Amino acid sequence: MKTRDSRSSKVSPLSPIPNPPAFRQGRRALVVDDNMDGASVLAEALRMRGHEVLIAHDGRSALQQAIQHRPDIVLLDIGLPDLDGYEVAIRMRSEPRLISTKVIAVTGFGKDQHHGRSAEAGFAFHLVKPIDLAQLDAVLATWQIDAGEREPKPAGEPV
Numbered sequence: 001m002k003t004r005d006s007r008s009s010k011v012s013p014l015s016p017i018p019n020p021p022a023f024r025q026g027r028r029a030l031v032v033d034d035n036m037d038g039a040s041v042l043a044e045a046l047r048m049r050g051h052e053v054l055i056a057h058d059g060r061s062a063l064q065q066a067i068q069h070r071p072d073i074v075l076l077d078i079g080l081p082d083l084d085g086y087e088v089a090i091r092m093r094s095e096p097r098l099i100s101t102k103v104i105a106v107t108g109f110g111k112d113q114h115h116g117r118s119a120e121a122g123f124a125f126h127l128v129k130p131i132d133l134a135q136l137d138a139v140l141a142t143w144q145i146d147a148g149e150r151e152p153k154p155a156g157e158p159v
Helices: 036-048 059-069 085-093 112-121 133-140
Strands: 011-013 028-032 052-056 073-076 102-107 125-128
Touching: 028 036, 028 059, 036 052, 052 059, 059 073, 059 085, 073 085, 085 102, 085 112, 112 125, 125 133
Parallel strands: 028 052, 028 073, 073 102, 102 125
Antiparallel strands: 011 125
16 A cells, blocks of 8 residues: 655655756656556656656566666656566666666655665655656756767667
C-alpha cells in the first residue's frame, strides 16, 4: 500500500544543486508507472513542454527502453509490479550507457525512509504524488542537458 505524509507537497532534492541553469525543452524522457492513466497524463504534460516521451509500465521494460533509447531523464514510480523502482534505479545507475541520465522518483511513498532509500538507490530527486507540475518544472530546471552530453548510439542499434 502506498502512503503519503506531510511531505506530499514538497520536492526532496537528494543532492544540492547551486544556481542551476534552465532545463532545455526537446529532451528525451522516460515515464515509468504501472498506473497507465497516471503515466499517460505525466507523459502528455512533458510533451506539452516540448519533450519526446516514452512510457513503460514495469521495471523490466523500463530498463530495456532506457538502454535502447537513452533518455535524458527518467520519471520512475517506486511501487512497480516486477522490479521495484529502487532496483530499477540501481540498475540504471550501474549501466554505463545511462551515466548521464537523471532519475527522478515520482511516487506515492513519501516517508523519510522512502526518501532515504531513494538517495541510496541513486535517484536525484524524490517527488511525492500527486505531483504539482510547477514542482516538476522546478526539478527539470535544475539540469542543463546539452545534446553533446548524450553518448552516440552504437551503429545498428534501433532508435
